[in-house]
Amino acid sequence: MLTSNILKGVKKGFPLKINAVKIENVSVDYNPDFITRILQRIEYDALRGAVIDLGLNESLPETISETIQQDETFLKTMHKILLEYEIEEGELICPETGRKFPISKGIPNMLLQETEIS
Amino acid sequence: MSSSSSPPHQSILPTIPKSDLDACQLEQEHVHKVYNNIAHNFSDTRHKPWPRVVEFLRSFPSHSLILDVGCGNGKYMNIRNDLMMIGCDRSEGLLSICRDRQYQVFLSDCMNIPVPTNMFDGVICIAVLHHISTENRRLMALKEIVRLLKPGGQALITVWAKEQEVENKKSTYITNKNTKTCPVHTKNEQTNEIIIHTPRTEFQQPDCLVPWTKPTEKLLRYYHVFVKDELEHILSHISQVKIINSYNDDGNWCIIFMKMA
Numbered sequence: 336m337l338t339s340n341i342l343k344g345v346k347k348g349f350p351l352k353i354n355a356v357k358i359e360n361v362s363v364d365y366n367p368d369f370i371t372r373i374l375q376r377i378e379y380d381a382l383r384g385a386v387i388d389l390g391l392n393e394s395l396p397e398t399i400s401e402t403i404q405q406d407e408t409f410l411k412t413m414h415k416i417l418l419e420y421e422i423e424e425g426e427l428i429c430p431e432t433g434r435k436f437p438i439s440k441g442i443p444n445m446l447l448q449e450t451e452i453s
Numbered sequence: 454m455s456s457s458s459s460p461p462h463q464s465i466l467p468t469i470p471k472s473d474l475d476a477c478q479l480e481q482e483h484v485h486k487v488y489n490n491i492a493h494n495f496s497d498t499r500h501k502p503w504p505r506v507v508e509f510l511r512s513f514p515s516h517s518l519i520l521d522v523g524c525g526n527g528k529y530m531n532i533r534n535d536l537m538m539i540g541c542d543r544s545e546g547l548l549s550i551c552r553d554r555q556y557q558v559f560l561s562d563c564m565n566i567p568v569p570t571n572m573f574d575g576v577i578c579i580a581v582l583h584h585i586s587t588e589n590r591r592l593m594a595l596k597e598i599v600r601l602l603k604p605g606g607q608a609l610i611t612v613w614a615k616e617q618e619v620e621n622k623k624s625t626y627i628t629n630k631n632t633k634t635c636p637v638h639t640k641n642e643q644t645n646e647i648i649i650h651t652p653r654t655e656f657q658q659p660d661c662l663v664p665w666t667k668p669t670e671k672l673l674r675y676y677h678v679f680v681k682d683e684l685e686h687i688l689s690h691i692s693q694v695k696i697i698n699s700y701n702d703d704g705n706w707c708i709i710f711m712k713m714a
Binding site: 361369440441445 | 555
């Protein structure tokens, strides 16, 4: 999920929407320090939106306070969302134009057509 | 266009691109298609990380967010386990090798990289820019790299050098003799054809096609090899750039720059 989140902040400040047809679960070693750091680099609202879009069975608070960022349960949930859910097949969708960027075999295809490049 | 005096077996070579469309087509034919064709063999020959790239990656604080532009088979994605590394490449074949290795990657052109401005602590772009066939497109790629760096962030760019012998020292590329040779084509001034380079020899022209031999076919990869200070020259067109270091590394020109606020 990490790449999709980094990409989501792309178009004119609005995050891309995300759909998934196939999601895989992988196992990744939990490192709370790493997760705390990543949290500072991502758009939490966009990530929360993605979790909702995807219908993942994870509950995330609407806002994150200083205290919650140290909460073990919260960090473990973030670890799972960021590193253990892999979108194998799906798409990222521009909320302005509806343009779909396919995700295939875990790789988002962000190539633009000639006509889309200003 | 062929005259009656040209040898019957001479194939028609691509020409130096004059437009963006020409450049796209050249790169499609002689970079992207080729890498997808040779992905696994290519990956097998690209496993040893270059020490100075490792040194650059080691200079970042723990948990830095780094983008590898043109990550290929993911050679540098795992150098440290305490960096947040993301990669992008133009080759689906090479990216799928990255996925097998569980790296976070996406398919993208380096002239339009879909990540937010001011996002990354660091960028590496290793042996990528020399596959871009016009100066304007090379500039676009560098502008993108500058854009996505945080202020204070640093990038390392390496490209193949036209000068394979620098200060009387020959690069590994021309020192290790290759017994296979290819027919030498001299540049046809009238048609502006891109010549085929003879591997393991000094470059005759900055733009050339370098053979990759498979059992069943010979493929040609397009390269624009850089001369000394050429990278500095392109970067001088971009404000917000401060050159930190610039050096030659065994047949490659390398530059480290910082994005200023």
